[in-house]
Amino acid sequence: MKYLKAPFFEIGPKAYMYGKEMLELASAVDEASRKYDVRVILTPQVSDIRLITANTRDILVFAQHMDPIPVGRGLGSVLPEAITDAGAVGVMLNHAECQMTVANLRKAIARARGLDIYSIVCADSLEDARAIAMLAPDIIVAEPSELIGTGQTSGEEYVRATTEAIRGVNPEIRILQAAGIKDANDVYNVIRAGAEATGSTSGIMKAADPCKMAAEMLAAVRQAWDETHATK
Amino acid sequence: MKYLKAPFFEIGPKAYMYGKEMLELASAVDEASRKYDVRVILTPQVSDIRLITANTRDILVFAQHMDPIPVGRGLGSVLPEAITDAGAVGVMLNHAECQMTVANLRKAIARARGLDIYSIVCADSLEDARAIAMLAPDIIVAEPSELIGTGQTSGEEYVRATTEAIRGVNPEIRILQAAGIKDANDVYNVIRAGAEATGSTSGIMKAADPCKMAAEMLAAVRQAWDETHATK
């Protein structure tokens, strides 16, 4: 976990982007990651993992999902060993669009640990975050669907509450605060509110110029982080 | 469909093999495919599609599965455009370990058609095969679980029955007869029984030398095919 120092940022292409376009964004982000000294997690389509890892240097390529199965049967599944072989250094688990059962989530986190890759697990509520923290993933994404659209998401109060809840269970878990981040201003605000990490999907994927938007967001992470921590 | 002429053979690595070992087998099969003039479909882990297509020439690389979604949301899914971008020329659908609903199967076959890639759909029974034939995939895998272990699988009678059933619905669909093919002898028998295609997973994956076993199976396809069709 040494390498994933704060602040960091997650870009989730879902099924919006692939191939050449994905590689272009990854390359631009790789450069911006160095420029602003912000660690970036990128979760491309599984078929693009090898392409991205072979052509970038500093971004952290994670799989969007994996199945906690051993080498063997399981047609149609994502084998943990196969994605690490392709260069993935982490895996996202339990996203709202790809939810997992309690037992499978626990097994997948253990598989990630066994392969020495990061696990980043999405939590749909404060209660879910506490339960997931008991399973000791490396990172929890606090993206409570109940708060989306309420305007409270990036508030100091909410960042404080989730941070306390997760830290109360396991202080080693890194916390990413993500909910409806649309532009660099949202990024700035959530980091200023105390977050050590945030991320975006549609804010970047639907931007007129995704490379430019991503770079602006990373710049905002850096600026907000420095302003927040300089005086401390 | 011109390229996929009979006889052909499918190798399904499932989650048994990946990375370097997968590429070695793919390369050996690529060569044997040319030597015996037998078309070969290979379905590697999605993360290996690009690796295999970039390093082989004649084998047909198919995805193990894809989700019939449009470009956009869908974290954790396999986007059809992403696998074709990686070089896949086809997709397996509805395998017993990755079953699909009727509506999703129909949509996935239509997505494959729209992207001009092959669809190979598994049918768990004669009745399923007839229903699936109505959805007009390119290839149907007739692998009735009810017959596995009964010894009837590769018999002439069964090959004839399934062929008639599927052809009765749609004569353009290619048919792959697969059930418990363990070695070259099984391959020989099923092609001699009248099949135009067969395939194997564990017979190759669990062999002491998978490359050698695969080459022997392809040789058996060629021999059986020539003996069957020479005199006609």
Next chain:
Amino acid sequence: MKYLKAPFFEIGPKAYMYGKEMLELASAVDEASRKYDVRVILTPQVSDIRLITANTRDILVFAQHMDPIPVGRGLGSVLPEAITDAGAVGVMLNHAECQMTVANLRKAIARARGLDIYSIVCADSLEDARAIAMLAPDIIVAEPSELIGTGQTSGEEYVRATTEAIRGVNPEIRILQAAGIKDANDVYNVIRAGAEATGSTSGIMKAADPCKMAAEMLAAVRQAWDETHATK
């Protein structure tokens, strides 16, 4: 199938209604079914099957779903024998909110046949309807989601097309035309367009007086049917 003569009507309470309120609607519908001589299929929550069958006489109580499992393991599943024991005389399968794999759908239709209960299977498109017809259920619900909201749904042309498609595969299958039926007028129009059956969920569930709305719909079925068939 003798008893399920045309015209007939399906009421789908989904999870909108249960217990006392469900029984009141069932009783009202039971009476209206006799008054207008229209067969009615009602699909209550599984926990209400026994309550409804014990307190009505002529309506046909179907389960909303069942799992094609044998007596034995399967916690949380709906055992076919358990719902027939409770009085169900049929089962709905493959509704858009409860979709089934090809193999499970085929097995469930076979289980229904083995227990001598009706199977009514939902088809999401014309193509799905043709494929499902190969599995020979008793009734197919032609409710193509692609046409919902297009205004073509209850048109003569569409009713004719689906009827021909299904009959072309298996002329014994009964066909229920359902898509966005909101009131008695919609019911009248779809039967006048040539349908032998239709149905409604939200049109009745969200009505100010569900019992009254259901009775009006059944009256509309009778009137449209008589006008359509009297002159023939």
Next chain:
Amino acid sequence: MKYLKAPFFEIGPKAYMYGKEMLELASAVDEASRKYDVRVILTPQVSDIRLITANTRDILVFAQHMDPIPVGRGLGSVLPEAITDAGAVGVMLNHAECQMTVANLRKAIARARGLDIYSIVCADSLEDARAIAMLAPDIIVAEPSELIGTGQTSGEEYVRATTEAIRGVNPEIRILQAAGIKDANDVYNVIRAGAEATGSTSGIMKAADPCKMAAEMLAAVRQAWDETHATK
């Protein structure tokens, strides 16, 4: 929770038993429950809930599962309000044969709380048990699949470890120790090892005389409980 005092016992018929036979067993168990002063949870098929609750007095009838949906859409689902209307006073959640996602499990526990019914949640491992304890269900079934067949299951050491783990998170949660209980002797041993509750499925369902076997198990609960607690 006052009524569910220790010791208690759970009988899980899964899909083994239904209708008349289920009612006979329920009646016998109802009587044995009073005779031995042991609380009994019974989880019949959903279609039998109303039948059992109407004809028994002291057993606690739970649903095998429910979906955390509101009244409304959701064909094929088990509506919480519908099972409580039928008389269920609790619900089993997350059984190995009916696993739930983290978010759905949290919502279902909350729905049970809102309807003032018990939630009994299955945990597949010690780690799962700790995570689930954070969601504060009323009862946790500690049935670690990793220990099944190892002979440690009903040992004092294991009972102590799971009890400590769950109590460490939330001391209000009741704990049921279940794993391969086959007869009255197994029941006796696990209660003597310190458990406050246990249960059985196949031990009763596959017994030559299920009513007799269930009664013997309840007698063993009482005897073991009294011997364990008399001297304290």
